[in-house]
Amino acid sequence: MAGLAAAFVTVAPGAAQADGAKLYATHCSVCHQAGGAGLAGVYPRLAGRGPDLARKPAGRRLMVSAGLYGMAGRLEVDGKPIMGVMPGFAQLPDAEVAEVLSYVAGLGGKPAPPFKPAEVAAVRASGRLSPTAVNALARAAPGR
Numbered sequence: 001m002a003g004l005a006a007a008f009v010t011v012a013p014g015a016a017q018a019d020g021a022k023l024y025a026t027h028c029s030v031c032h033q034a035g036g037a038g039l040a041g042v043y044p045r046l047a048g049r050g051p052d053l054a055r056k057p058a059g060r061r062l063m064v065s066a067g068l069y070g071m072a073g074r075l076e077v078d079g080k081p082i083m084g085v086m087p088g089f090a091q092l093p094d095a096e097v098a099e100v101l102s103y104v105a106g107l108g109g110k111p112a113p114p115f116k117p118a119e120v121a122a123v124r125a126s127g128r129l130s131p132t133a134v135n136a137l138a139r140a141a142p143g144r
Contacts, residue, residue, distance in 0.1 A: 020103030047108025054105035054112030
């Protein structure tokens with residue numbers, strides 16, 4: 001059954017991108033805004049940052065961790081501090097988390113390789129992180 005699902009995602013990448021856009025609109029755009037522009041000083045910009053993060057292993061792990069477990073605490077984005085809380089979406093299936101992250105990885109820049117459900121599953125299997133621990137990953141991520 002898993003092989004059949006993987007084959008479907010492989011055969012229909014356009015559908016996965018469309019689903020990623022729908023998932024982003026449902027779960028992310030209220031804070032990060034349409035197109036990932038963010039809201040200066042309140043919600044970080046994703047456009048242009050996601051593609052850069054998603055090209056590095058540490059950035060990909062950060063993105064998956066933030067998607068699953070959320071973030072909380074102080075973060076500096078574009079030279080401005082942000083203090084906030086982002087909810088996690090661990091209740092979503094791995095495939096949906098991968099789809100929305102793939103969408104984010106293409107916002108405002110040269111798209112990075114898409115996220116795979118297995119990549120999300122591996123981060124999930126490595127153990128749950130607190131939102132503040134994810135924030136520490138973000139502060140340490142190169143090129144964030």
